[in-house]
Amino acid sequence: MMRTRPLKVALLGCGVVGSEVARIMTTTADDLAARIGAPVELAGIAVRRAGRVRPGVPEHLITTDAEALVNRGDIDVVVEVVGGIEPSKSLLLSAFEQGASVVSANKALLAQDGTELHAAAAAAGVDLYYEAAVAGAIPLLRPLRESLAGDKVNRVLGIVNGTTNFILDKMDTTGAGYSEALEEATALGYAEADPTADVEGFDAAAKAAILAGIAFHTKVTAADVYREGITEVTAADIASAKAMGCVVKLLAICERAADGESVTARVHPAMIPLSHPLASVREAYNAVFVEAEAAGRLMFYGPGAGGSPTASAVLGDLVAVCRNKLAGATGPGDSLYTRLPAKPMDEVVTRYHVSLDVDDRAGVLAQVASVFAEHGVSIDTVRQQGRDGDASLVVVTHRATDAALSATVDKLRALDSVRDVASIMRVEGE
Numbered sequence: 001m002m003r004t005r006p007l008k009v010a011l012l013g014c015g016v017v018g019s020e021v022a023r024i025m026t027t028t029a030d031d032l033a034a035r036i037g038a039p040v041e042l043a044g045i046a047v048r049r050a051g052r053v054r055p056g057v058p059e060h061l062i063t064t065d066a067e068a069l070v071n072r073g074d075i076d077v078v079v080e081v082v083g084g085i086e087p088s089k090s091l092l093l094s095a096f097e098q099g100a101s102v103v104s105a106n107k108a109l110l111a112q113d114g115t116e117l118h119a120a121a122a123a124a125g126v127d128l129y130y131e132a133a134v135a136g137a138i139p140l141l142r143p144l145r146e147s148l149a150g151d152k153v154n155r156v157l158g159i160v161n162g163t164t165n166f167i168l169d170k171m172d173t174t175g176a177g178y179s180e181a182l183e184e185a186t187a188l189g190y191a192e193a194d195p196t197a198d199v200e201g202f203d204a205a206a207k208a209a210i211l212a213g214i215a216f217h218t219k220v221t222a223a224d225v226y227r228e229g230i231t232e233v234t235a236a237d238i239a240s241a242k243a244m245g246c247v248v249k250l251l252a253i254c255e256r257a258a259d260g261e262s263v264t265a266r267v268h269p270a271m272i273p274l275s276h277p278l279a280s281v282r283e284a285y286n287a288v289f290v291e292a293e294a295a296g297r298l299m300f301y302g303p304g305a306g307g308s309p310t311a312s313a314v315l316g317d318l319v320a321v322c323r324n325k326l327a328g329a330t331g332p333g334d335s336l337y338t339r340l341p342a343k344p345m346d347e348v349v350t351r352y353h354v355s356l357d358v359d360d361r362a363g364v365l366a367q368v369a370s371v372f373a374e375h376g377v378s379i380d381t382v383r384q385q386g387r388d389g390d391a392s393l394v395v396v397t398h399r400a401t402d403a404a405l406s407a408t409v410d411k412l413r414a415l416d417s418v419r420d421v422a423s424i425m426r427v428e429g430e
């Protein structure tokens with residue numbers, strides 16, 4: 001039977017995502033009510049600046065006082081699509097104190113203070129859901145937390161930032177410049193308010209922390225994630241990847257150590273072979289592989305950014321927390337029982353593509369090769385191209401630790417014959 005008293009929703013933020021949430025809530029109100037078992041009413045929309053034209057958004061609901069909206073005493077669910085740490089964190093804590101459940105898309109906040117926020121939600125007996133925070137529209141956190149709750153996840157690997165995938169894809173396929181591609185991604189609503197978060201890998205690192213925490217049932221924060229963005233990726237790297245039958249992607253990789261005693265989480269650009277399914281992930285799409293002991297390898301794919309896809313995930317959570325409210329229940333919260341420490345990047349083992357500018361003379365190749373050998377880094381292939389007076393040397397290694405590779409590169413830099421270490425990129429997916 002349908003409850004007639006509506007569940008009241010406070011929407012915090014009405015930008016790229018918030019305006020789509022408001023639109024879908026308004027245009028699909030009857031369907032949402034039928035699925036939930038009660039009408040949902042948009043009780044207020046908090047924004048930073050009133051007076052902006054927001055097509056389709058009921059003007060009378062707009063307020064600039066988010067705190068007053070959350071604390072007005074009759075809010076059942078707070079939807080936070082503001083972003084950033086403050087005032088979002090304080091608003092969420094106020095919501096819990098008021099007995100409201102929360103739906104958020106805020107990966108930066110969840111990756112920094114997720115444990116504290118989950119504890120506050122649990123103490124208040126309400127929900128904290130955030131499917132939109134990782135990989136946009138793709139149902140990923142709920143499958144990890146719920147569908148795979150009976151399995152043991154050992155690895156999560158994928159493309160989790162739409163903006164950087166869009167930029168790398170444009171640079172690779174159309175030869176677009178970096179700035180031009182970033183501008184387009186921003187205009188399409190993919191980028192964060194400060195796109196540094198995207199291009200320097202902070203956004204993907206926050207998502208990796210959230211994924212690792214849920215997958216391995218342990219606390220992982222953004223500070224535990226090794227991070228490199230795409231700002232150093234050059235057209236030469238992309239061309240070199242092509243020459244090797246590879247493409248450059250920004251990857252997030254979360255792994256349980258072979259001995260099961262620790263986890264690692266890292267975000268960095270990597271070359272992956274064109275034959276790998278991630279190589280064909282275009283534009284702002286995301287794709288994530290989850291490797292679990294019983295299930296094997298699962299792939300999640302779909303739109304990873306943009307107002308409407310992200311709003312889809314927010315609305316899915318809204319329906320879930322409303323259903324829980326009506327049932328007088330809460331969904332699954334944090335699960336941190338394994339308490340596995342996050343291991344430093346030094347111990348991570350992978351392959352490397354090292355591009356060097358060297359003197360074009362006899363003996364240099366042997367000298368370079370001996371530095372790799374000294375550090376126990378075995379060479380897979382070497383490509384050399386002579387230029388006027390110098391040469392470009394591209395070395396691809398077999399698997400080695402990050403520590404061994406770093407020591408190798410330090411020593412190479414000290415060689416007179418090495419003019420520059422032009423780039424170092426990991427090679428994954430083989």
Ligand SMILES: NC(=O)C1=CN([C@@H]2O[C@H](COP(=O)(O)OP(=O)(O)OC[C@H]3O[C@@H](n4cnc5c(N)ncnc54)[C@H](O)[C@@H]3O)[C@@H](O)[C@H]2O)C=CC1
Pocket residue numbers: 012013014015016017018046047048049064066080081082083084087105106107108132133136189190191192193304305306307310
């Ligand atoms: N745009 C996307 O593709 C995706 C965004 N997200 C996340 O969703 C959240 C929102 O992102 P966007 O909509 O893209 O950002 P946006 O910058 O377009 O919108 C932010 C909204 O928050 C409001 N706001 C800012 N400070 C405020 C304050 N102090 N009080 C009340 N309102 C305030 C602004 O007025 C604006 O309406 C962020 O956490 C972002 O990381 C998550 C997945 C995808």
Ligand SMILES: N[C@@H](CC=O)C(=O)O
Pocket residue numbers: 133134135136160161162163164190191192198203304305306
């Ligand atoms: N800026 C983010 C938005 C979605 O999380 C991205 O580009 O992926």
Ligand code: NA
Pocket residue numbers: 131132133134135136137138139140141313
């Ligand atoms: Na998602």
